[in-house]
Amino acid sequence: MNAFLAQLLNGLDKGGAYALIALGLTLVFGTLGVVNFAHGALFMLGCFCAVAFRYLLTIETVTVDPTQLSPWGQPVEVRTPLVQNWFGDFGAVLVDYSVPISVLLTVPVMLAIGIAMERGLIKHFYKRTHAEQILVTFGLAIVLQEIVKSFFGPNPVPQPIPTDLRGAADIGLLLGMEAHQLTYPWWRLIYLFFSLAVIGGVFAFLQFTTFGMVVRAGMADRETVGLLGIDIGRRFTIVFGLAAVVAGVAGAMYTPLLAPNYLIGMDFLVLSFVVVVVGGMGSLTGAVAAGFLLGILQSFASMTEVKSLFPGIDQVIIYLVAVVILLVRPRGLLGRRGVMEG
């Protein structure tokens, strides 16, 4: 039972990441009708927003401290980040909490990148075939990856969890178990809640604001909304920016869990496309549900009991589910009838 709960929790935070990426993909697909293979690269850019932010924060000054001697009798070089010089203890906290704070930086940066991308390239591809959209965004993803690689190098750049948030939460205590029966790392828990909050935010935005209402109307029938005198193109550009932001913050917060390198987006992209298809193309709730579902399934499949029953199942479970869903129910779990069925 404990193992079961532990795997459920493990699956939830991974599912949170899948859900966030799939949400952005679906937003873009549902509004613009574009199959965006560069979405994984947006996730990757978000990761590197966090990396870059920390890099900026930790620009150091080196001072020689003659009062301290190293074991070899040399004066010790003391490295202090500039922020710490300027702000003292507050600066140290800033460096420590670089990852969560970097989310604030990620939002405007990703919004700008997303809007630039849509205006610069994607908008010329609305009328082209899906194959061509896939190809051009795939090429764009390669370019973005290589640019990041030329700045940050090919190796993964690990990001630390803030010191206070290290360690694990004793979930078992809450459920009335003995201590240390069921623990769960704090940061994963935070990521789970963070992803839920972002998902809730996006849904609230679409559901309760006028802007969101127009966007939903545009998703249902673009032409009519245009005929009502609403510049739907401009709204959709902002939606693309929003999708980029969602992918970006998902990436930035994920960095402590998985050290990002420039290829991280591609690995997530393939999975999140599967998620979108399983959930139903164009269905936002479907994308979120499928994200969590596949995350949980994946972590159950990696339990030793399951693996001894079906060897190798942990490697293929997601694709297996996708194949079965596509063959049995092509519009996905929650897809609308008639949308991209075929």
Next chain:
Amino acid sequence: MLSLSRKDVIKLAVLAAIVLTMPIWLAPFGAAYPGLMQKFVIYAIFAVGFNILFGLTGYLSFGHAAFLGVGSYTAVWSFKLLTMDIIPAMIFAIIFSGLFALVIGYFCLRRSGIYFSILTLAFAQMSYSLAYSVLTPITNGETGLLVARSDPRVIDGLLGADGMANGLPTPSLLGVSLSGYAGFYICAAFLIAAFFVSQKVFASPFGMALRGIKSNPTRMIYTGFNTKPYMLTAFVISGMFAGLAGGLLAVTDPIAGAERMKWTESGNVVLMTILGGVGTLFGPVVGAWLIKYFENIFSAINVNVLNDFFAVLPDGLQAVMVTILSKFTGEGWHLTLGLVFVLIVVFLPGGLVEGAERLIRRLRRSGRTAVKKKVVQQ
């Protein structure tokens, strides 16, 4: 059966001439090594096969690397169990990848468009992950499947040929060892044969039916065609081409690894076909060569080479040029590739071959108008 239209005979002759003289005309580009040219030719076969599916039917498969991998594994197993001769290895590689394509195609072709792409991708990724984990007895996992001295090689044993003069056994054809140029010419012969087959497919009623399915599947069904078997045949044929390419890769280097099945490899063949020109005969060949050239030669241009090249410029300018260009060459060759790719999809959706055709047509037209003007003046 073997006849071609006059135009196609010319095309085939041109291709044969170009391929067979590769060692001569690639020399100035610094790429005339047998091993590298072999890769050029093998990936051209891969792309030509992919084009039969994507070019004729419009179905974009993102899982073709799986067939490449199956071909490689089969060929190496044939080397290990039967003989180092490549004839059985190639036959088995084609048969097994064809069967594999039959199974996968049967499921994937139930859907079209992006769903087809995702399905093929999912199947290929499954094969890739399984080759790494559960199937290690067959694939030898991360190390890759290798030929060893102690392999049984039943047929070689019967014939008394051991084929290992020095160290490891090398692939051979009827007793002739296939290292260096011999290997290249064998691969070249396979490419010419593959090109011929693709010409036959393009010109056949079968090819016409596939084009019909591409432009309007519903109408094809209403005309009384059962489209499924046509599509499946096209899928299997292109899978067999990929298997042949995989088998030949095992000939150049008798090792088969799972990374050949990864989806980036599938993406590569898509890039090759698009870059050259989808649905044209020469396009995939040109695309494959260009990408392999970039991968092997462009990536070798490092800062030193650039410094030498720009040594004639004044120092400051030299430094500037080198810093800018070094971002695009060497390690950064992928960046150039991505940019070229985006530009081609945006401005030249038909690929390089279509671009060249357009250019030729324009030149001809301007030539003709010039002649007309002269006539008018007289």
